[in-house]
Amino acid sequence: MKHYKVAVIAGDGVGPEVLAEGMKVLRRIAELSGTFAVDFIEFPWGCEYYLKHGKMMDEDGMEKLKQFDAIYLGAVGYPGVPDHVSLGDLLLKIRRGFDQYVNLRPIQLLAGAPCPLKDIPREEIDMLVVRENSEGEYANVGARLYQGKPEEVVLQTGVFSRKGTERIIRYAYELARKNKKTLTSISKGNALGYSMVFWDEIFAEISKEYPDVEIHSYLVDAASMFFVKDPKRFQIVVTSNLFGDILTDLGAAIAGGMGLAAGANINPERNYPSMFEPIHGSAPDIAGKGLANPLAAIWSISQMLDFWGQETFGKTILEIIEQILVEKRILTPDLGGQAGTAAVGNEVVRLLEQKIK
Ligand code: NAD
Ligand code: IPM
Numbered sequence: 001m002k003h004y005k006v007a008v009i010a011g012d013g014v015g016p017e018v019l020a021e022g023m024k025v026l027r028r029i030a031e032l033s034g035t036f037a038v039d040f041i042e043f044p045w046g047c048e049y050y051l052k053h054g055k056m057m058d059e060d061g062m063e064k065l066k067q068f069d070a071i072y073l074g075a076v077g078y079p080g081v082p083d084h085v086s087l088g089d090l091l092l093k094i095r096r097g098f099d100q101y102v103n104l105r106p107i108q109l110l111a112g113a114p115c116p117l118k119d120i121p122r123e124e125i126d127m128l129v130v131r132e133n134s135e136g137e138y139a140n141v142g143a144r145l146y147q148g149k150p151e152e153v154v155l156q157t158g159v160f161s162r163k164g165t166e167r168i169i170r171y172a173y174e175l176a177r178k179n180k181k182t183l184t185s186i187s188k189g190n191a192l193g194y195s196m197v198f199w200d201e202i203f204a205e206i207s208k209e210y211p212d213v214e215i216h217s218y219l220v221d222a223a224s225m226f227f228v229k230d231p232k233r234f235q236i237v238v239t240s241n242l243f244g245d246i247l248t249d250l251g252a253a254i255a256g257g258m259g260l261a262a263g264a265n266i267n268p269e270r271n272y273p274s275m276f277e278p279i280h281g282s283a284p285d286i287a288g289k290g291l292a293n294p295l296a297a298i299w300s301i302s303q304m305l306d307f308w309g310q311e312t313f314g315k316t317i318l319e320i321i322e323q324i325l326v327e328k329r330i331l332t333p334d335l336g337g338q339a340g341t342a343a344v345g346n347e348v349v350r351l352l353e354q355k356i357k
């Protein structure tokens with residue numbers, strides 16, 4: 001029997017609350033499958049750990065994570081520890097260190113999910129954002145000069161390598177070809193005359209290898225407007241690290257909210273583990289109350305199963321999430337319900353038991 005080993009970094013705030021439900025779901029799927037087993041190893045890293053030990057993860061943390069088939073992450077960042085420290089030394093360190101250069105974020109309006117847009121049929125919000133996840137605006141290269149003086153200057157440089165830009169764009173073309181979808185590049189060449197002009201050139205160069213893929217190109221400001229006004233224009237979207245970050249929170253908002261948005265940080269070559277997470281943060285405003293919506297964290301388990309080649313189970317999870325949204329009996333407050341986090345997880349498990357015989 002295949003054994004998958006999953007490293008769990010529940011992290012801060014609502015992270016542990018929502019991951020508990022995702023683990024519950026994956027554990028039950030493994031039992032019901034009869035064909036694979038899952039071992040979870042939990043790592044206590046996060047802001048509390050930092051306050052006790054002065055570091056976000058163990059010194060040999062990356063070495064420890066290397067041997068896993070996947071990393072399951074909750075959320076990182078909490079008042080009391082500066083965000084650039086907590087995120088830089090844990091979440092972003094893993095994305096970069098394990099070359100998880102593809103961030104796959106589905107923006108899909110499931111039946112029953114609340115959509116703030118007027119009169120939009122749900123089929124019209126169905127895209128997959130392929131976010132560059134290793135460099136760009138997140139390279140964190142910069143300088144602070146003349147600190148405290150009137151002539152103080154701060155530089156924050158975007159780094160776009162040929163290798164890094166080509167590989168993400170090629171990945172997106174491959175996805176579009178395989179799924180017979182259109183591909184849209186979102187950039188900003190009119191203002192960012194180095195990075196985004198380069199991005200656009202590479203997008204055009206690689207298009208020659210994919211004459212079968214219908215392509216489009218948008219400036220990020222206009223794209224944001226069309227995400228809201230006419231989201232059916234977008235199927236597969238490829239974009240830079242920062243634009244992808246912002247566009248996917250906007251995407252989450254039109255597809256039911258942060259409680260439903262999942263993301264997979266993929267190392268396609270499989271040299272290192274990939275990492276699966278809800279895209280929301282630690283939600284300090286609702287943490288500790290048992291009210292966080294675990295469906296995003298559960299959706300990211302579906303992405304993990306897909307990545308392992310267990311797509312049938314991945315699909316079952318999405319069907320169950322949709323059923324829960326349609327039935328509207330057991331929903332957390334962000335979706336207009338009164339149920340708690342654990343009740344939603346239990347309902348997913350109950351429906352799994354009905355579906356997988
Ligand atoms: P956030 O995503 O934590 O919260 C934004 C809003 O969405 C809040 O009102 C929150 O209550 C709501 N929300 C988020 N997840 C929810 C859920 N599962 N169910 C119901 N409602 C939910 O964003 P923020 O407040 O800007 O950030 C809080 C902290 O999290 C910061 O330290 C930030 O840096 C960090 N952060 C971490 C990650 C990550 O680890 N992947 C992602 C984003 C933000
Ligand atoms: C996300 C988060 C992170 C990002 C932060 C917490 C560094 O917002 O995963 O979307 O910007 O990538």
Ligand code: MN
Pocket residue numbers: 245246249279
């Ligand atoms: Mn984000």
